[in-house]
Amino acid sequence: MSSLTGNAVVAQSGGPTAVINASACGVIEAALELRGLITAVYGANRGILGILHEDLFDLGAEPPEQIALLRATPAAAIGSCRFKLGPLDTHRDNYERLLKVFDAHDIRYFFYIGGNDSMDTADKVHRLAQAQGYPLRVIGIAKTIDNDLLGTDHCPGYGSAVKHLAACVMEAGRDLEAMSTFDQVVITEAMGRDTGWIAAATGLAQRHPDEAPHLIYVPEITFSRSKFLDDVRTVYRRLGYCYVVVSEGVKDETGQYLAADDEVDQFGHRQLGGAGRYLSRLVKSELGLKARYNRLDTCQRNAIHFASKTDSDEAYQSGREAVRQAAVGVSGKMVNLNRLSNDPYHCEPGLVDLAVVANGVRPLPREWLDAAGTGINQGLRTYVAPLLRGETPIRIGPDGLPLFSRFIRRAVPRRLPPLATGFGTK
Amino acid sequence: MSSLTGNAVVAQSGGPTAVINASACGVIEAALELRGLITAVYGANRGILGILHEDLFDLGAEPPEQIALLRATPAAAIGSCRFKLGPLDTHRDNYERLLKVFDAHDIRYFFYIGGNDSMDTADKVHRLAQAQGYPLRVIGIAKTIDNDLLGTDHCPGYGSAVKHLAACVMEAGRDLEAMSTFDQVVITEAMGRDTGWIAAATGLAQRHPDEAPHLIYVPEITFSRSKFLDDVRTVYRRLGYCYVVVSEGVKDETGQYLAADDEVDQFGHRQLGGAGRYLSRLVKSELGLKARYNRLDTCQRNAIHFASKTDSDEAYQSGREAVRQAAVGVSGKMVNLNRLSNDPYHCEPGLVDLAVVANGVRPLPREWLDAAGTGINQGLRTYVAPLLRGETPIRIGPDGLPLFSRFIRRAVPRRLPPLATGFGTK
Incomplete structure (x- = not known):
């Protein structure tokens, strides 16, 4: 592969996680080590919007200790968004x-940290650059x-979300057990629009059949109100x-969410959240039991404190691997994780075509649930x-609360006329 | 003071906390060390109900390592309840x-871990025992x-609840900041029926005026919808x-909670929870901004994982101090905490009359809020x-999740005819 010299841009996309900044840290640190190849490393303020609006800042100007502290900082320090570019045609x-902005800033490396929507965008950018003969490596x-x-x-992001939420279920489960003459039912609403990976994994909190959670409902199985009440x-x-x-994304026999707010975002996704409250009211009215619910919402995807x-280490390694692969000529791929053995656990990063990941969804395997579909099995x-396993080390201040990284955000001077104001802000 | 030989009972009451078991651990360990004075140490299953129903178990039969693990176990391992005995007259x-059960089991020491309702009960038991000449030490x-x-x-319990909730606010605050082209407003609903101590203390999460939380609403200040929307x-x-x-307990100009479920418990307290959801809908409808809310509910009072x-150490020391004081003849007192200096922080347990604590409520001082009443000051x-400060050490299993204590609960044989079934189960 020919060596490609130029600048790099890194962007974060979609809903944050506790470890998306660990991936950013891996990219930034690895890219800054390759000064001979990668001349400057820019961050795109607010994801793909930052590139469209030429709103870039110089990550090389950030203090190295603030970059290192990204591994103990949740959410998306570079900035994120939900913005779909639309079909290529x-x-x-x-x-x-995008390519015009890349060209204006001599961007030859584009690192995009996100979900399937983002991998779709990355794939399209990769293909357009190829078609136009613009030398660009997209990972x-x-x-x-x-x-x-x-x-x-x-x-990356899944293990941390589950660790925190499962611990909360264990804790609130002990509360319910202690207070059962007063409270009878507790419902935790887990994130998961299309799949039950998170909700199901809270099942690990149950080390004995009497312990919480006793019942789990996932979007992969059609929800029945009467069966739920029986359960x-x-x-x-x-x-x-x-x-x-x-799971917030559970649907009933008519294909409707159990409760949905009125809003639909740009991707056609309903803004969910309401299943826990809905079911707690159903239990009260139909069974006459006292029921409460908890809804951690965005607290569940950012819990760096546990x-x-x-x-976190895999997220960081994925970021470093992205830079390593781009440097040797790879493009149009996503860094994936390959489990080589489970006992002892050993996992190595590898590569998969962006097109394979783009817009697809992997459901929770039915065979990992029990026969009733409301519990999990050993699989x-x-x-x-x-x-x-393990707890991510964080920094704690003299007030007993975490200390997070914060960037200076030294702007890269614009070189193009601005886009119309308001573009992409909704 | 004369030395008093007999058995002890320890009970937990009301809503659990992350450290109520640390207090129980202090009581149990200290009481078991005084075998010459305290012959046996019993736990009352489900708080005061366990005493009324003569439902006791022998804490001396529990493995010492499970007792020690109480310091890393949330909720109420002995069992709790919300049950008010009513006026003495x-x-x-x-x-x-209660005294009949105590007498049947040679109980001479009663340790009651709880809030103001519980201190009221303890005070009445103490006074009745005195009036009847029954030798009993109540702490x-x-x-x-x-x-x-x-x-x-x-x-005890406050610091841990605030530490976890403030960390969650910091984390979800970073999420909002990163996602502000998509989400505009986030509302956290904090516990606190009568006072804003918890909600206000999340203000420590804000280390810079641009950081979360930007606005805090406490029950001590009448809530105005129009001022809220302006803010x-x-x-x-x-x-x-x-x-x-x-705070869940915020009330408007008419004295109504912002949102309240229909139920009222035995204490005349409404079951709250709904202020966050209510305000998020108000923001959407009145300001046209995208708003989400989180509601940790019982997860916020049991978060031993942070x-x-x-x-936790103060909770444990309070438990030990209760036994030490009872052993030397004190009764009718609650162990309190006295801050001797703040820098360095130094705090010593002391004693206060149960009657002083019983049924009173200490509001958040107005002077610790800013002029607008929606932020906090240095006080x-x-x-x-x-x-x-500091993180309570916990045990973690090979699955990356906490390991909690669980009692054997070896029952103490009953010596009295049972109460009517159903008594106190609601």
Whole structure:
């Protein structure tokens, strides 16, 4: 492969995780080590929008200790967004704008950390650059707490989200057990629009059949209100209390979400969140039991205070691997994770075509749930447990609270006329 | 003081915390060390209900390592309840039943870990025993995440609840900042029925005025919908996003909760929870901004996975101190915490009359909020910060999740005819 000299841009996309910044840290540190090849490393403010708007900042100007502290900082320090560029044939101008910005800033390396939508964008940029003969190396780095990307054993972000949420279920489960003369049912609403990977994995919290969670509902299985009420009644009769975990994306026999707000985002995704509250009210009205719910919402995807070290380290290594592969000429690929052995756990980064990952969804395997579909079996435990191991070290201030990284964000001077204001802000 | 030989009973009451078991551990370990004085140490299954129903188990039969592990176990391992015995003059039979059970089991020491309702019960038991000439030493140990007990600098349980919730606000705040082209407003609903101690203390998460939380609403200040909307609009115009923390117990100009479920518990307390959801909908409908909310509910009072070591150690010491004081003849007192200096932080346990604590509530001082009443000042920071310091060590299993203590619960044989079934189960 020919060596390609120029600048690099790194962008983060979609819903943040506890470890997306660890991936960014891997990219930035590895890219800055290759000064002979990669002349400057830029961050794109607010994901792909930052590139479209030529809103870039110089990551080389950031103090190295703030870059290192990314591994202990949740959310998306470079900035993120949800913005879809549209199909290449109908929205070619968007993609051409990206290449125009790349060209204006001598960008030859594009590292994009995100989910399947982002891998689709990266794939299109890669293909357009090839078609136009623009020398560009595009590498994706997987990110999603949902763990539903194709072409990888698992996704950075998943292990940390599960570790925190499962611990919360254990803790709130002990609360319910202690308070069962007062509270009878608790429902945890887990993230997961299309798949039950997160909800199901909270099943690891249950080390004994009497412990929480007693019932888990995932989007892969059609939800039945009458079966749900039967399930809760049965557990309640046996124990005197019942702990339920439900995926926000569960749908009933008519294909409807159990509860949905009115809004639909740009991707056609409904803004979910309401299943826990809905079911707690159903339990009250139909079974006459006292029911409460918890809904961690974005707290569940950013919990660096109890994040998995395995997950964080893999996120960081994925970032470094992206740079290493791009430097030797690879493009149009996403860094994936390959589990070589489970005991002891050993996992190596590899490569998969962006096109394989783009827009696909990997459902939770039915065979990892029990016969009733409301509990998990050893298959899922064996798969998930290694991903939760270890605690990510964080920095704590004299006030007992975490200390996060914050960038200076030294702007890269613009070289192109601006896009219309308001573009992409909604 | 004369030395008093006999058995001890320890009970936990009310909503659990991350460290109420640390207090139980202190009581149990200290009591078991005094075998010459305290012959046996019993746990009351489900708080005061366990005593009424003569449902006791022998804590001396528990493995010492499971007792020690209480310091890393959330909720209430002995069992808890919400059950009010009623006024002494009208419900004297309840109190006499307690003394009858005590007498049947040679109970001479009663350690009650709970909030103001529990201290009221303990006080009545203490007074009735005195009036009847029954030799009994009654000591309360403070417990509440709400931090609203009179007669103490602060309450075990508070520091840990704040440490976890403030970290969650920092984390979800970074998420909002990164996603501000997509999400504009996030609302965290904090526990706190009568006081804003928890909600206000999440203000420590804000190390810079642009960081979350930007606005805090506490029950001590009457809530105005129009002022709230103005506040959010102002922050949104300045930053492009706005993070709000609201106490569940906030009330409007008419004295109504912002949103309340229909149920009222036995204490006349409404079951709260709904303020966050309500305000997120208000922001959407009135300001047209995208708003989401999180509601940790019981997850926020049990988060041993990021609990304060200062808090946990004080909870444990309070338990030990209760036994030490009872052994030398004290009764009718609660162990309190006295801050001797703040820099360095130094705090010593002391004693306060149960009657001082019983049923009173200590509001958040207005002078620790800013002029607008929606932010905190240095006074609150100085008060809270030491309470959050250090992380409670926990045990983690090979699956990356916490390992909690679990009791054998070897029953103490009953010696009295049973109460009517169903008594106290609601």
